[in-house]
Amino acid sequence: MSELAIIRDGGMVIREGKIDIVGSSNEIKKIAGDAEVVDAGGRVVFPGFVDAHTHLVFAGNRLDDFERRARGESYAQIARVGGGIWSTVGKTRAASDVDLLAQAKKHGEWFLRSGTTTVEAKSGYGLTVEDELKILRVMQRLNEETPLEVVPTFLGAHAVPRNLETDEYIALLVDEMLPQIARQNLAEFCDVFCERGYFDVEPSRRILKAARKLGLRLRIHADQLTNSGGAELAAELNATTADHLEKTDEQGIAALKSAGVQPVLLPGSVYALGLSDYPRTREMIEAGLAVVIATDFNPGSSPTPSMPMILSLACTQMKMSPSEAITAATINAAYSLNRGNTIGSLEAGKLANFSIFDCEDYRELAYWFGIPQTHSVFVKGKRVV
Amino acid sequence: MSELAIIRDGGMVIREGKIDIVGSSNEIKKIAGDAEVVDAGGRVVFPGFVDAHTHLVFAGNRLDDFERRARGESYAQIARVGGGIWSTVGKTRAASDVDLLAQAKKHGEWFLRSGTTTVEAKSGYGLTVEDELKILRVMQRLNEETPLEVVPTFLGAHAVPRNLETDEYIALLVDEMLPQIARQNLAEFCDVFCERGYFDVEPSRRILKAARKLGLRLRIHADQLTNSGGAELAAELNATTADHLEKTDEQGIAALKSAGVQPVLLPGSVYALGLSDYPRTREMIEAGLAVVIATDFNPGSSPTPSMPMILSLACTQMKMSPSEAITAATINAAYSLNRGNTIGSLEAGKLANFSIFDCEDYRELAYWFGIPQTHSVFVKGKRVV
Numbered sequence: 001m002s003e004l005a006i007i008r009d010g011g012m013v014i015r016e017g018k019i020d021i022v023g024s025s026n027e028i029k030k031i032a033g034d035a036e037v038v039d040a041g042g043r044v045v046f047p048g049f050v051d052a053h054t055h056l057v058f059a060g061n062r063l064d065d066f067e068r069r070a071r072g073e074s075y076a077q078i079a080r081v082g083g084g085i086w087s088t089v090g091k092t093r094a095a096s097d098v099d100l101l102a103q104a105k106k107h108g109e110w111f112l113r114s115g116t117t118t119v120e121a122k123s124g125y126g127l128t129v130e131d132e133l134k135i136l137r138v139m140q141r142l143n144e145e146t147p148l149e150v151v152p153t154f155l156g157a158h159a160v161p162r163n164l165e166t167d168e169y170i171a172l173l174v175d176e177m178l179p180q181i182a183r184q185n186l187a188e189f190c191d192v193f194c195e196r197g198y199f200d201v202e203p204s205r206r207i208l209k210a211a212r213k214l215g216l217r218l219r220i221h222a223d224q225l226t227n228s229g230g231a232e233l234a235a236e237l238n239a240t241t242a243d244h245l246e247k248t249d250e251q252g253i254a255a256l257k258s259a260g261v262q263p264v265l266l267p268g269s270v271y272a273l274g275l276s277d278y279p280r281t282r283e284m285i286e287a288g289l290a291v292v293i294a295t296d297f298n299p300g301s302s303p304t305p306s307m308p309m310i311l312s313l314a315c316t317q318m319k320m321s322p323s324e325a326i327t328a329a330t331i332n333a334a335y336s337l338n339r340g341n342t343i344g345s346l347e348a349g350k351l352a353n354f355s356i357f358d359c360e361d362y363r364e365l366a367y368w369f370g371i372p373q374t375h376s377v378f379v380k381g382k383r384v385v
Numbered sequence: 386m387s388e389l390a391i392i393r394d395g396g397m398v399i400r401e402g403k404i405d406i407v408g409s410s411n412e413i414k415k416i417a418g419d420a421e422v423v424d425a426g427g428r429v430v431f432p433g434f435v436d437a438h439t440h441l442v443f444a445g446n447r448l449d450d451f452e453r454r455a456r457g458e459s460y461a462q463i464a465r466v467g468g469g470i471w472s473t474v475g476k477t478r479a480a481s482d483v484d485l486l487a488q489a490k491k492h493g494e495w496f497l498r499s500g501t502t503t504v505e506a507k508s509g510y511g512l513t514v515e516d517e518l519k520i521l522r523v524m525q526r527l528n529e530e531t532p533l534e535v536v537p538t539f540l541g542a543h544a545v546p547r548n549l550e551t552d553e554y555i556a557l558l559v560d561e562m563l564p565q566i567a568r569q570n571l572a573e574f575c576d577v578f579c580e581r582g583y584f585d586v587e588p589s590r591r592i593l594k595a596a597r598k599l600g601l602r603l604r605i606h607a608d609q610l611t612n613s614g615g616a617e618l619a620a621e622l623n624a625t626t627a628d629h630l631e632k633t634d635e636q637g638i639a640a641l642k643s644a645g646v647q648p649v650l651l652p653g654s655v656y657a658l659g660l661s662d663y664p665r666t667r668e669m670i671e672a673g674l675a676v677v678i679a680t681d682f683n684p685g686s687s688p689t690p691s692m693p694m695i696l697s698l699a700c701t702q703m704k705m706s707p708s709e710a711i712t713a714a715t716i717n718a719a720y721s722l723n724r725g726n727t728i729g730s731l732e733a734g735k736l737a738n739f740s741i742f743d744c745e746d747y748r749e750l751a752y753w754f755g756i757p758q759t760h761s762v763f764v765k766g767k768r769v770v
Binding site: 061063066067069070071072110113114271272273274276303304305306308309310312315316317319320321322361363364366367368369370371372 | 446447448451452454455456457495498499656657658659661688689690691693694695697700701702704705706707746748749751752753754755756757
């Protein structure tokens, strides 16, 4: 993870939205013929970031929760006054698809401006058949109508709706939501919030197995609040990723390793919740896991769409080196979305998704924090920022 | 500190760089006559941020230290391989005034784009008569040649140069540097890095008393690494501010309160160093202190010029409310720079320094993090970003 293949004075030939040749600027000049030239001016060129864990589509914000949390109120206190996930579920259900798309487009623009060209996006603020489908269709339109590539994940198992028993909701998920979503091809992945008091290991297993039967790949919210067997379940089911892992111990890490599950680490939510229990990142890297870092963009616990901010958190709070963090935010993330062959690095044959940053050294992107360093962003060879 | 005077649908009349009238948009429209109209479009308008603690003028960066720290190396290990403050001192001494000004202008632009219109800036990477004067003159030119207002502070007592004994250097500070700086009017404040092993309480007292005699006001780097009497010294000398205070206890807080010293809190360096010992912010606010927050912008421990980032850190890590954080970053900071009557709030008679942010609610500036929300920035009524 710590080896970046950096080309000094490098260049690329781009043809029909793909990278045709990568090499030194001098070689490229000889080959390029009468191609249109984009001069990066000695700046650093990165592959477009791949953000492998977001909750991109929601309505409203959670400013009141934010203010209460700053005052020291607990999640339970905040929930009692109508905050927490239910406030976002309520607003998202009430929003029309047009409204929801407009808000997602605003946030999608933030991602692009931060240098992210692909995002995984989870449903999970609808929690009814109709509202989950509405959210997944908004993702589809975002994909079609903006340059941002959206990889949809069904997270109906985000929380149990208040008007249903857990068993009733699981039946709804397995018998109605999942078949409809699979039939309409609205999601590539299925995810579950596997946590004591939300979806325990057994119901999580049931939902994920049903999803797998329908052809969906698996991701799991695992061990965020407690070390509750999420990592082991991910290993057992050969999930593509296990996400969060703040409480995962050495057994969990060994399980992930044995099954080749990629950990997706989310320092933005640890930071924004004012906590300090970052996951055991160095142990995971030393175990040989292909670690991914992502924003966890969502209105409650991680209101940042910025992958450079996540690089800063990874290096300062999780002791990743800048090169490890960049690997985790690009090529490793691409593999975790089943797109390792088409995005995540600047190599011949891949999509020409890249950003130019106002830096002379790649490490500056993780070092200076809180300021935009984006110069321009290209998707399939076309400038979009 | 938690009371902001928010005007909904507000407006201002600006005349000759100053705020003439503040009120509701409707009233303003009636009065304004044929004035040029700037429509903020329902966005939030803030007073320009006042950043009361920065080390703005330096050469180079500390990317190698950053990478080593991410790998878990200690400050001592980093210093042994040529890192730490001495690498910045070496580069700053070697830089011409033209080079130094160019780098400061680049960073100054970052401040403006983040919505900061006034910065305090400390010397302290020269540590010779000539180099300290060079740095202070660069600040003067920055002030003259850019829209950013720079308030200069002499921090010759940042570290003891390696080729001198502490006593020799103190004599140089007191007998040569300070008189020249005072005579040439190159600094408004004098600061000392008061810390065991750097400048202990007794030498700090000597330097600060000499500065005060020459008409300089006082600031102190106090209790950052150890609770070593810095807050009490600030109180004894009636310093304007005591800065950092990560290790200050209840006695120190009481001392600051009794003498009316303003605490300047610097969460950026706690964050960027990967530490967790934020100062006792709530105790300070509850004691009635007029708390200030600032970036501590510097290449070693706080590479951020962004006051919105500091608002985020203040709310998530120090449990300040958004309104307290904004007060600390504007009007309280203005008073700490002896400019409470001219900047720091949007009131009739003050300079028309303000920013328009792409938000509908002022709390969004602290809530969404890692992304720029600046729409435009005005200094003395003129748009500069």
